[in-house]
Amino acid sequence: MSAKPAAPPAPVAxxxxxxxIIARKFDxxxxxxxxxxxxxxxxxxxxxxxxFRRRAWPVALSTGFGxxxxxxxxxxxxxxxxxPGTKVLPPSKQ
Numbered sequence: 013m014s015a016k017p018a019a020p021p022a023p024v025a026x027x028x029x030x031x032x033i034i035a036r037k038f039d040x041x042x043x044x045x046x047x048x049x050x051x052x053x054x055x056x057x058x059x060x061x062x063x064f065r066r067r068a069w070p071v072a073l074s075t076g077f078g079x080x081x082x083x084x085x086x087x088x089x090x091x092x093x094x095x096p097g098t099k100v101l102p103p104s105k106q
Contacts, residue, residue: 045083048081049078053071053074056070
């Protein structure tokens with residue numbers, strides 16, 4: 013009978029440095045800003061052409077709405093105390 017080789021040990025996950033966590037959250041915030049402001053810009057252009065006789069204010073308003081939503085999402089991502097009902101516990105000592 014052939015002996016099966018021993019299974020390799022499971023890899024141990026190294027802790028992620030805090031600056032990498034913040035960098036990932038900030039990258040998500042920037043990506044969210046680009047997407048939401050771009051969608052707002054597109055909606056504003058369509059609304060401006062179809063509804064408001066090619067005025068500029070619908071474009072600026074909807075782009076601002078998109079940027080405001082992105083700011084709000086980023087605030088929730090970076091500051092968990094803002095969410096109602098969220099309890100942030102201190103790290104447990106082991």
